[in-house]
Amino acid sequence: METTLNNVAIEKVKNSKIHDVDFDNLSFGSVYTDHMLVCDYKDGKWMAPKIVPYQPITLDPSAKIFHYGQSIFEGMKAYKDEDGKVWLFRPLENFKRFNKSAERLAIPELPESHFMDGLLALINLESDWVPQNPGSSLYIRPFMFASGKGFHASPANEYKFIIACAPSGSYFSGKVKVLIEETYSRAANGGVGYAKAGGNYAGQFYPTKLAAEKGYQQVIWTDDNTHEFIEEAGAMNVFVRINDTLMTAPTSDRILDGITRKSILDIANDMGIKTEVRKISVHELVEAANNGTLKEMFGAGTAAVVSPISGFGYHGKDYELPEVTNSYADQLKKRITDIQYNRAEDKFGWRYPVE
Numbered sequence: 579m580e581t582t583l584n585n586v587a588i589e590k591v592k593n594s595k596i597h598d599v600d601f602d603n604l605s606f607g608s609v610y611t612d613h614m615l616v617c618d619y620k621d622g623k624w625m626a627p628k629i630v631p632y633q634p635i636t637l638d639p640s641a642k643i644f645h646y647g648q649s650i651f652e653g654m655k656a657y658k659d660e661d662g663k664v665w666l667f668r669p670l671e672n673f674k675r676f677n678k679s680a681e682r683l684a685i686p687e688l689p690e691s692h693f694m695d696g697l698l699a700l701i702n703l704e705s706d707w708v709p710q711n712p713g714s715s716l717y718i719r720p721f722m723f724a725s726g727k728g729f730h731a732s733p734a735n736e737y738k739f740i741i742a743c744a745p746s747g748s749y750f751s752g753k754v755k756v757l758i759e760e761t762y763s764r765a766a767n768g769g770v771g772y773a774k775a776g777g778n779y780a781g782q783f784y785p786t787k788l789a790a791e792k793g794y795q796q797v798i799w800t801d802d803n804t805h806e807f808i809e810e811a812g813a814m815n816v817f818v819r820i821n822d823t824l825m826t827a828p829t830s831d832r833i834l835d836g837i838t839r840k841s842i843l844d845i846a847n848d849m850g851i852k853t854e855v856r857k858i859s860v861h862e863l864v865e866a867a868n869n870g871t872l873k874e875m876f877g878a879g880t881a882a883v884v885s886p887i888s889g890f891g892y893h894g895k896d897y898e899l900p901e902v903t904n905s906y907a908d909q910l911k912k913r914i915t916d917i918q919y920n921r922a923e924d925k926f927g928w929r930y931p932v933e
């Protein structure tokens with residue numbers, strides 16, 4: 579059946595899969611909704627986006643994504659409130675960052691209307707798939723890659739933009755023990771670290787596997803030049819609390835400008851928590867851990883919101899963080915999720931209705 583929503587053409591599935599899904603036992607990002615948004619770039623322009631049944635994609639073996647890795651993505655969520663109304667969180671920030679990533683990977687930028695109209699039409703159509711259980715949400719994965727052919731090492735002339743969605747349960751996996759990385763780097767000066775480029779994550783897997791073999795669940799990335807300053811926690815931004823000051827590293831071309839990161843900074847400032855955006859040295863962390871002033875460390879990102887860290891390893895030694903009551907991590911997570919799920923006033927204007 580062909581219809582349109584928000585000017586986006588829709589080809590609907592004949593039979594929905596929704597009744598096969600156990601919404602009480604969702605893991606993260608492994609069940610997909612009935613439909614996806616697809617948009618092609620060819621002959622120098624982006625075609626109209628359309629919604630089609632979720633399905634595999636056929637690509638030529640010479641498609642440049644396979645050889646030269648022109649591939650970027652975003653991660654966002656749709657939240658259902660108590661009344662069943664669906665909300666997004668700062669979606670224009672994702673759109674802007676998507677195009678920043680596109681520019682860096684020499685992928686043609688996408689018009690705002692293609693992203694926003696397509697996204698809203700898709701989430702509207704899939705609104706029954708947005709779970710309502712506490713902590714659960716519809717994870718949304720916009721991505722874009724070189725589908726054009728050719729073994730020549732140059733940007734492709736054809737691309738695909740797709741949005742796929744996965745109903746997901748709460749991401750909380752307990753506190754993680756992290757290893758401060760002294761050998762490998764996630765990103766380098768002048769590189770692509772600030773872009774959500776697929777290759778950044780491919781490059782993280784091996785050092786993360788080595789850390790896992792030593793008993794650490796995550797890596798704390800340090801600057802590539804000296805390995806003396808902490809930059810990110812796995813694929814999340816990193817926060818540190820020393821005494822009562824909350825700190826995070828300044829963004830740079832090595833650090834992903836996280837939407838959760840900047841929302842946390844705004845909320846913390848609004849709550850009267852002292853914040854500092856500055857370089858944080860490993861030396862300072864070790865000293866604070868030794869003298870008892872290191873109170874908390876956590877990662878921040880859309881998937882987990884905040885991911886508390888139990889301790890870190892550095893130079894073959896483990897440092898444990900104390901159990902703190904009323905932690906900043908818990909308070910900030912509550913504040914931000916209360917806004918996302920429409921349980922609290924949204925004084926920053928971050929909620930975005932899907933209608």
Ligand SMILES: *Cc1c(COP(=O)(O)O)cnc(C)c1O
Pocket residue numbers: 653774810812813814815834835836837838839878879880881
């Ligand atoms: C996506 C991502 C983040 C978090 O960004 P959010 O907008 O908060 O989801 C942080 N660091 C890296 C490396 C990321 O890929």
